Amino acid sequence: MAVLAFDHAPVGLAVTRNRVIERCNARFCETFGYAEDELPQRSLAVLYPSQEEFLRIGEIGSRRMRETGRYADERIMQRRNGALFWCRVRGQSLTPDDPFARAVWSFADLSESRPVADLTARERQVAALLAEGQTNKEIARVLELSPRTAEAHRARLQAKLGARNTAELVARLTGLPL
Incomplete structure (x- = not known):
């Protein structure tokens, strides 16, 4: 039953190890514009507008996850074709002592209700x-x-x-x- 829920969830789900995608569902791939076999074993960095943002959000997320084991925010993410969009991100560490060692993440596309302006x-x-x-x-x-x-x-x-x-x-x- 858990596999069915993961595979058919109405939001993108990913299991990561040290911010590298181990497994993700079809909605996750669809949200970011990738085929289902393209994202496993890739860094989450490919989904960010820049390497700087990937690193900055990682630092913030690591601090919060060390305190609570969870992280949540809404941010601009990037699709495979380069288009930017607002995304609601929620994460749960499976390894509290090392929050990014293993984590489960959800990604919800907010672009219908929140269009992206041309922002720095x-x-x-x-x-x-x-x-x-x-x-x-x-x-x-x-x-x-x-x-x-x-x-x-x-x-x-x-x-x-x-x-x-x-x-x-x-x-x-x-x-x-x-």
């Missing part, structure tokens, strides 16, 4: 933190920026997404109706 890597980082409810000061601390720089990124996001204020920006980032 830093703007994507700020957008993800804003979507989590972080303040400019908290974003500055996490990204090691000055609060004014974080505010400038938020202001550029507002302009790019046509939001009049932070509440409207967060609504646009999270796909909530305005």
